[in-house]
Amino acid sequence: RLRYPAGASPSTVKWEIRGTRQGGQCALIGSKPEASTRVKMGITEKSVSGPYGVHKGSVTQKKFFDRDVKRGDKLRWKYPDNWKEWPGEIEVKGFKDDNKDLNGTYIKRKCSLSVPHSALWTKDPEDGIRRLHIVIKPNVSRVRPDVMAISESPSPFDSTRYRVEMDYHHQPCHSLLEEKQHDVKCLTTTWTESEAFKVVVPENNLKITAPKVPANPAPEKVVSVAKIKGFQTDVLDLLKEHTPPSKLPSLLLNLFDGIDGQKTKRMFSAFVATPFQTFASSKDMKFSLKDTDTKAWLELTAGSGPKFGTDQKILPDRPREAWVCDVERTKHQKTPVYIRRPDADESKIFKEAMAARPHGF
Secondary structure: OEEOOOOOOHHHOEEEEEOOOEEEEEEEEEEEEEEOHHHHOOOOHHHHHHHHHHHHOOHHHHHHHHHHHHOOOHHHOOOOOOOOEEEEEEEEEOOOHHHHHHOEEEEEOOOOOOOHHHOEEEEOOOOOOOOEEEEEEOOOOOOOOOEEEEEOOOOOOOHHHEEEEEOOOOOHHHHHOOHHHOEEEEEEOOEEEOOOOOOOOOOOOOEEEOOOOOOOOOOOOOOOOOEEEOOOHHHHHHHHOOOOOOOOOOOOOOOOOHHHHHHHHHHHHHHHHHHHHHHHHOOOOOOOOOOOOOOOOOOOOOOOOOOOOOOOOOOOOOOOEEEEEOHHHHHHHOOOOEEEEEOHHHHHHHHHHHHOOOOOO
């Protein structure tokens, strides 16, 4: 990975290489219990008893259940006993040497559906140490359970920032149990700076200017918004590589014709994008073709209609759902089985409203 601290000069940028993950153990001690995400999402005792009772009425399922219990995977069938509570604070202990900055108290944030399982505990930085987070790393392919992890980023999808991954048997509620439940097996990832890789910033001699824009340009006349000078010969040769020959004295780049045009466009952007954006951010770019002076940015205000995402014509409310006992499956499996069932009348209204939505184009 390439670590580029904000505001740093190119000479301080470092390449880092991920080392082999090392197994170890840490302690997660929870306090200040609060309602778990499962409770907030409406999970009840009846809804969690169904999967656990399946093995009683099916020979095949009982075989899988016995296999999972034997290898310590009973949580695939049953929630922990204290699943209704999650810790408001988690104290992490047991890390040493280069990973001792992982120790400390992590406070739960009030995230709601913005991170997986609405789970995010954060430790504030101190003495120059970067901010750390406890998240639940999702397994998108669903081939194994989600796991708790300590990361340098609040985004669980930034795989290069994970420092520690916990054993998948451990869930947030386990840190609220007795002391023997606090110890967790974990895998620690280390990164080392590499001297074999160097960060090279190529010299860019491009100069961009904004020519004076006429007050009333003629409709048929092409108006120059910016002029770029300083292309080196080897750069021009690369740009001309996929441009058909022309008898004109000036070079017309092929930016739109087929695959060759796409190649030229990407190459042109690689050379021009950075100096062009730097020039535009300096407020020297004329944002209006009608005026010589740069106009201020306009603030967009909300209209008089419904707020975004609340217009019933565009996004109608979904039908309400209720947990209903499946009589036939309950009779066969000899244990209550519940399924979600939407309201029939509201489902019909929702279907008609979705069909009547205006087209996007």
